[in-house]
Structures are given as C-alpha cells and as structure tokens.
Amino acid sequence: MSNSSTTEFSNPSTFILLGIPGLEWAHVWISIPFCAMYVITILGNFTILYIVKKESSLHEPMYYFLCMLAITDLVLSTSTLPTMLSIFWFISREISFSACLTQMYFVHSFAAIESGIYVAMALDRYVAICHPLRHSTILTNRVVAKIALAVVLRGAVLALPYPILASQWPYCRTNVIPHTHCEHMRVVKLACADISISSYYGLFTLISRISLDVLLITVSYTQILRAIFCLPTKDARLKTFGTCSSHLCAILIFYIPAVFTSLTTRFGYNLPVHFHVLTGNLYLLLPPVLNPIIYGVRTQQIRARLLRLFPHKGTEVVSFGSGSQSKSRVKFPGNMILGPP
Template identity: 75%
Template sequence: MSDSNTSDFTNPSTFILHGIPGLESAHVWISIPFCTMYIVTILGNFIILFIVKTESSLHGPMYYFLFMLAIIDLVISTSIMPKTLSIFWFNSRRIDFNACLTQMYFIHGFLVIESGIFVAMALDRYVAICHPLRHSTILTNSVVAKIGLAAVLRGSMLVVPYPILAKRWPYCRTNLILTTHCEHMAVVKLACTSSDISSYYGLFVLFCVRGLDVFFITLSYIQILRAIFSLPTKDARHKTFGTCVSHLCAIFVFYIPHLFSSLTHRYGNNVPLHFHVLTANMYLLLPSMLNPIIYGVKTKQVRVRMLRLITYKGT
C-alpha cells in the first residue's frame, strides 16, 4: 500500500490525508461546493475588512470586533481549504509531519480566538444596551485592543499543548489520517500508546473554555433581555433587540456545529466515517462563510455600505 505506511516507526516524516472515506470517487464533485464556499468566504470577509477600514462611521467597538472576526475566519478557512482542494483535484494527500502539527495549531488556536471574540461582542452589546450613556467611555479603543489581544493570547497559549503532546506520541500503526485536514483527535488517535492526556485536554478546552465562553455570552444576554423588556414601547424593544440579531445568528452558526462535530467525533462510533469528515469540514467552513453574510444582511450600517460598494462597482 503506497499511501498507508503500516510499518513500524516512531515519528513519521509525513502523514497521508485520506480525504472523505467512502466518497473518494466523488471528490471532484464534492470539491465544487467546497470551492464555492471558500470563494464566498474570501470575498465576503475581504469586503467586511474593506468596509470597516474605509468607513469612518464604523470605527467603533462592534465593528472593530467584526474586523477581527473577519481576519480569524480568513485564517481558519485558508488553513484547511488549499490542502483539501489539492486532495480533491490532484490527489495530493501527503503532508509533512510538522506541517500537519502547524495546521492543527492554527485550526484549533483560531477557533478558541474566535470564541473569545464572540464573548467580546456580547460584552459590547451588553454595554451598548444596558449602559448606553457609558458605552464610549467603557469600551475605548485601548480597551477594545486589550480585549482583542487577550483573546489572541488565550487562544495561542491554550492550544500549544495540542502539537506538543501530538509530537511526543509514538506512531507505530499507520500514518493515514482518515480526513481532509489535521484535526487534533484524528491525529492523536493514530498513536500506538495511550493518548488519554491529549483527549482529556481537548475535552477541557471544549467544555471549560468554550463552556465558559457560552456561559458569559448567556449571562450577557440575560441582562440584555432584561433591559429590552423594561423598555416602554414594543417598537423600542424590537429596534433594540434588532441590534443583537446578527451576533446571535453568528453565535449559533459557530457553536452548534462545532459542539456536534466534537461530540460525534469522540463518541459517535456508529456514525459513518464520511459523515464525521463532512461535519468536521462544515463546522470550520460554514461560520467563516456565513459570518460576513449574516452581518451584511442583518447590520444596517454594513448592509448600506456594502450595497453602496456593489453599486459603485457596477457603474
């Protein structure tokens, strides 16, 4: 077998990314929606970056966080899609061992950073609705920068053990990874010794870090809803809640597929392997593609500027 090295080795020089098991003959067809999603992701997020940077009226905390979110989505999607498409189009399945660990670090690190940015955006909505007169004094540019830096440092540091632990395990079974990218658990499952430490640490990051993020987001929205329901008119309540819709949609798109994929990967032994791989790709690609669409449709300032940009380009 040329692609699956089953001889004994301690650390392989390369891994083999299988693609989507059971659907190899359909790789070219599957690449069409994947490529389309990647193109939409690139265009959508670059438009968001351009709009926020060039429109002075959008130079505020909410849009600075949106700017950070667009960068994160570009990094996550670009970390996996070029290699995934090369598998589908050219059957280029080999990936260097260290490159695999680097890809793992970028994927999981930026997912944690993105989760932190969603918490920051929830904080922004809380201050804007519950303390509107103090919003500009609480969330100054320096505070926003510090929050963004804290999210980056947290994600960067928490995921460092992933590649370090993965590199120390001996791999004496196979170097064939049954997916399209170097996902953490897909790699450590190939170890020929107990990798429980990696598994437990991954669960810690999933439940303690993401769980805490969801807790703080929920807490923020409990206070937000209290403030909204205390408003005197239905029109005021509707208008105020409308400022949160885009953020809520992005949260659901990010957390629900990720939680579903993580749990099925660990405990869904009876779930078909190709379903595991497809859901793992979807939870990485869907938020990156949908976030600029959600904010472009649901956020008036972004929508108006986007339509103005498209109209200008069309003339």
C-alpha cells in the same frame, strides 16, 4: 520485519490524508461547493474589512471586533481548505509531520479565538444597550485593544499543548489519516501509546472553554433582555433586539456544529467515517462563509455602505449636506428612499 515497520512510523516524516473515506468517487463533485464556499469566504470577509476601514463612522468597538472575526475566519478556512482542495483535485495527499502539527495548532487556536470574539461582541452589545451613555467611555480603544490581546493570547495558549503532546507519541501503526486535514483526535489515534492525556486535554478545553464563553454570553444577553423589556414601546424593543440578531445567529452557527462535531468524534463510534469527516469540515467552513453574509445583510450601516459601493440599475445615491455633516440616502425605484431625512 516487525521492527523495521515500527521504526518506519515511530517518527513519520509525512502523513497521508485520505480525504473523505468512502466517498472518494465523489471528491471532484464535493470540491465544487467547498471551493464556492472558500471564494465566498474570501470575498465576503475582505469586503467587511474594506468597508470598516473606509467608513470612518464604523470605527467603533463593535466593528473592530467584527474585523477580528473576519480575519479569524479567513485564517481558519485558509488553514484547512487549500489542503482539502489539493486532495480533491490533484490527489495530493501527503503532508509533512511538522506541517500537520502546525495545521492542527492553527485550527484549534483560531477556533478558540473566534469563540472569545463572540464573548467580546456580547460584552459590546451589553454596554451599548444597558449603558448607552457610557459606551464610549467604557469601551475605549485602549480597552478594546486589551480585550483583543487577551482573546488572542488565550487561544494561542490553549491550543499549544495539542501539537506538543501529539509530537511526543510514537506512531508505529500507520501514517494514514482518514480525514481531509490533520484533525487532532484523528492524528493521535494513530499513535501506539496511551493517548489519554491528549484526549482528556482536548475534551477538557472544549468543555471548559465553550462552557465559560457560553455562560458569559448568556449572562450578557440576560441583562440585555431585561433592559429591552423595560423599554416603553414594542417598536423600541424590536429595534433594539434587532441590533443583536446578527450576533445571535453567528453564535448559533459556531457553537452548535462545534459541540456536535467534537462529541461525535469522541463518542459516535457507530457513525460512518465520512459522516464524521463531513461534519468536521462543515464546522470549520460554515461560520467563515455565513458570518459576512449575516452581518452584511442584517447590519444597516454595512448594508448601506455596500449599496453605495455597488449601485445597481435604478438605484441613485443622493447626498445631503457637506463636510462632516453630510448624509446620504439610497433612492430606489418608486421614490422609496433608505436613509435619514
């Protein structure tokens, strides 16, 4: 019997995802905010992509990187959320071995890509604020394309060992994963072998990637702050810093949960399983749902375009000029007008 059991799970054809262990009774209720977050993620990020595509004035490096971020967020959430909802709604817990490894790869590769995009956006802010007259000559379309390619290739290469190593281990214990998706450490912990290589590689890539990216972002913003403090007036300093506020918010929303989740997964042995699962899900779900809201609310050009797309009662779009020199202002009740004079 022992040998047959070992043979059965030495190369499992499927894994069983439990969802959120200990909170099975609340799966349907938990699915409501998760589903709402997914809908907001899809609508928000596709809106960002549509606006940048339609508005020729937004065809700049900052908005190209923003489009990359929107696509990355869509893939990151889509690679996990449908699996979660199928567990919560239909109790469909089986996932094939190959699909599990593919999901693992997508999660880690696009998380690394998103981190690289934040570095690229910090670089764009540095050039725009510290070298404004040379911005268009430094960050040309060719340079932006090379940066984007480097970011994507780095994420793809760094994530490749995760599924390769996981596929080498013999799974002779069980094929039940106490999670909503194929989280790397949850999968390899099921192996009946020394998984130190997988664990150390995951920790190494996490620390090295985040340390390097945070260091580059810190250097960029150190130079940005120096340039801001050299501006002559307080209004100019606040206005210039305001152009970076949305990026800083997105950085904090991404990195803080990422570090917290990874460390608690490896070292938080005394924490309940459902806590690990919920924090792991929020790390993947919060940035995709909040990024379009942050950039939509705090970026004036996107906000103005949204107001033109969805005019509401009492709002009048007033156009001035014609051709390439035309400008628009949004007129609100009380004769308050948003836009250039």
